[in-house]
Amino acid sequence: MTERRPQPRDKKTESYPPAIFLMGPTASGKSGVALEIARDLPVEIVSVDSAQVYRHMDIGTAKPDAQTRAALPHHLIDLREPHERYSAAEFVGDALAAMRKITERGNTPLLTGGTMLYFRALLEGLSELPSADHGLRSEIETKAKKIGWPAMHNELLRLDAASAARIHPTDSQRIQRALEVCYITGKPMSEIFKTPRVSGLPYRIAHIALIPTDRKLLHHRIARRFEEMLKLGLIDEVRAIRDKFPLSNTSPSMRCVGYKQVCMYLSDQVDATEMREMALAATRQLAKRQLTWLRSMKGSIEFDCLDDNLPEQVLRYLKNF
Numbered sequence: 001m002t003e004r005r006p007q008p009r010d011k012k013t014e015s016y017p018p019a020i021f022l023m024g025p026t027a028s029g030k031s032g033v034a035l036e037i038a039r040d041l042p043v044e045i046v047s048v049d050s051a052q053v054y055r056h057m058d059i060g061t062a063k064p065d066a067q068t069r070a071a072l073p074h075h076l077i078d079l080r081e082p083h084e085r086y087s088a089a090e091f092v093g094d095a096l097a098a099m100r101k102i103t104e105r106g107n108t109p110l111l112t113g114g115t116m117l118y119f120r121a122l123l124e125g126l127s128e129l130p131s132a133d134h135g136l137r138s139e140i141e142t143k144a145k146k147i148g149w150p151a152m153h154n155e156l157l158r159l160d161a162a163s164a165a166r167i168h169p170t171d172s173q174r175i176q177r178a179l180e181v182c183y184i185t186g187k188p189m190s191e192i193f194k195t196p197r198v199s200g201l202p203y204r205i206a207h208i209a210l211i212p213t214d215r216k217l218l219h220h221r222i223a224r225r226f227e228e229m230l231k232l233g234l235i236d237e238v239r240a241i242r243d244k245f246p247l248s249n250t251s252p253s254m255r256c257v258g259y260k261q262v263c264m265y266l267s268d269q270v271d272a273t274e275m276r277e278m279a280l281a282a283t284r285q286l287a288k289r290q291l292t293w294l295r296s297m298k299g300s301i302e303f304d305c306l307d308d309n310l311p312e313q314v315l316r317y318l319k320n321f
Helices: 030-040 066-071 088-104 116-124 134-147 149-159 161-166 172-185 189-193 215-232 234-244 259-266 272-296 310-319
Strands: 018-023 043-047 108-113 204-211 301-304
Touching: 018 030, 018 116, 030 043, 030 108, 030 310, 043 088, 088 108, 088 116, 108 116, 116 272, 134 149, 134 172, 149 161, 149 172, 161 189, 172 189, 204 272, 204 310, 215 234, 215 272, 234 259, 259 272, 301 310
Parallel strands: 018 108, 018 204, 043 108, 204 301
Antiparallel strands: none
């Protein structure tokens, strides 16, 4: 266990109720540790996962099963249908509401998941971006159908070079949002992001980061987990969702790691071997991005997620927090 850049205790937060942020890359064992914590401490779990908010997406999101959820309260799971959208701003509002109710019941909110954007939104606040303009979005989509998203990316490059540099030329969802912000505000979205944000999160937070000391072993875990998901019926799950709901290539639910690659397989764009390779590569890249964010976070306590006695180490720390 190590502490990176430890911060002095903030006297202002001493009287705040506690909350636990259990963070880590995909396949780091967050869910198992959370359940072990719940055996010893009065916690309720708040999911910080942009894929688990979708109903019917159970296998590919490693969603806790009905028995687990019946035994221990879980929040912010199954909030939307797969063809609907869910934003970081909505998450912040829902998470704060859930945390407040958990605290009022005398329990401690335990937030766990791998969507670092959601953790960041809670910790740092959200930039003052304009709300979605559905009419404008429709205009952007119509134009994109005529000239293609790479051409729309060139338009973004002209208006907001910094955003264009971090957005892939075929990432229609992010290109659309960045252009929408530019058109509405007359400013590059990257410039708006530079505006200082204030979170004001009214909790004394235990920041726990599960970090692997051996990246290769984490990759082995990722591979084993994906194979298990396939055995459990991931392909059939995705097929059923596609058959039931009006999804498109820009639907956020089907852009989730694993689901995107299975969609490509079901559309005959890739074969089974290519699907596996692409899903594993995408998951490893996701883990790399998650680790980069975790290592940049100040004041977190790091635990080796590969240790056999990981739950005991985390519990020992929390009982002294």
